[in-house]
């Protein structure tokens with residue numbers, strides 16, 4: 001049997017292994033539900049992105065990890081050691097990065113509705129760049145920067161109008177997006193002109209993010225062309241030459257054997273080729289180049305372990321396998337019908353051929369982890385269910401719905417597991433009650 005990712009395997013006892021360790025033993029040691037994160041895998045992805053950016057793009061270019069995929073202090077420390085920049089989307093993410101002593105001058109602050117308080121806090125911490133979304137935000141940045149007597153560096157978020165043919169719910173690059181200013185409508189010109197008039201803003205360049213789970217060839221290349229065309233037009237009409245260009249995140253990651261496998265580093269080589277070619281054709285001096293990989297840094301570094309509590313067969317209909325977690329720790333199937341690979345970790349020598357629905361424990365019939373997934377016919381209470389590729393958008397999207405306690409995160413480095421975030425406790429539920 002082949003597994004989705006090279007950090008997943010099987011040992012002589014027929015147990016699933018992850019990052020070189022027996023998952024049955026990990027579940028015994030740390031309990032379930034349990035998030036595992038393979039630190040070596042995260043570091044390897046960071047190193048690959050870093051070295052690609054260094055060799056392919058002009059000096060000053062940098063990959064920025066998108067913290068919304070997964071964020072906690074220990075992870076920011078790893079990113080810092082790997083020399084990554086980061087993008088943050090909230091004061092909470094900023095707080096965590098700051099707590100990890102991350103160099104905030106390499107931080108890009110996103111969001112389509114930053115409050116004045118958010119803006120003030122980010123300036124207080126010395127955030128490197130604001131990625132401004134709209135006219136009101138430009139006014140607010142100007143006003144708060146003036147009060148603080150600083151000049152704030154800003155990129156403008158634009159919508160290049162590119163449909164990456166991805167899930168509707170995670171598609172943010174089209175013209176009718178809630179994010180950014182559309183190039184097609186002239187609003188991008190308008191916000192650029194306004195920003196250039198601001199005394200306390202230094203406009204550095206432009207940003208876009210076309211969407212997530214991008215698999216199609218040339219989506220980023222087409223976005224790049226639109227963005228560089230716009231930058232060249234602005235140079236000619238407004239006399240401003242962008243020195244930074246940020247193409248966002250979105251490299252697709254396979255969740256099942258059916259998904260295509262793309263190598264982001266190969267894709268970067270092709271993006272770089274287009275970058276050099278288009279800059280040359282437009283006589284545009286090459287700006288420092290940035291991208292914001294989130295999922296492609298952490299997704300396949302993660303796995304979730306659950307204990308099966310019941311197997312309910314409804315004759316003529318379906319079989320439910322219920323586990324001790326669910327939409328509270330992984331809401332992605334409930335939100336987007338996202339595919340996942342499920343495996344019974346203690347039965348890797350048994351064929352996975354019986355189609356079942358894996359259900360969570362929340363009081364919500366939509367609380368499913370996956371439908372029509374093959375598991376062993378012998379699956380029963382006490383078995384250990386592994387869900388693969390849960391390193392991105394699982395813990396970061398988790399809630400304590402139904403007042404379920406949050407699972408811990410165990411980081412595995414060189415086959416040594418370490419508790420990075422402890423399991424939730426009842427006291428956490430009353431932490432805000434004062």
Ligand SMILES: *Cc1c(COP(=O)(O)O)cnc(C)c1O
Pocket residue numbers: 066068069087110209211212213248249250251292293294295296392
């Ligand atoms: C979500 C998001 C990312 C990361 O996307 P991935 O698909 O996880 O790589 C990067 N930048 C912005 C602005 C985003 O909204």
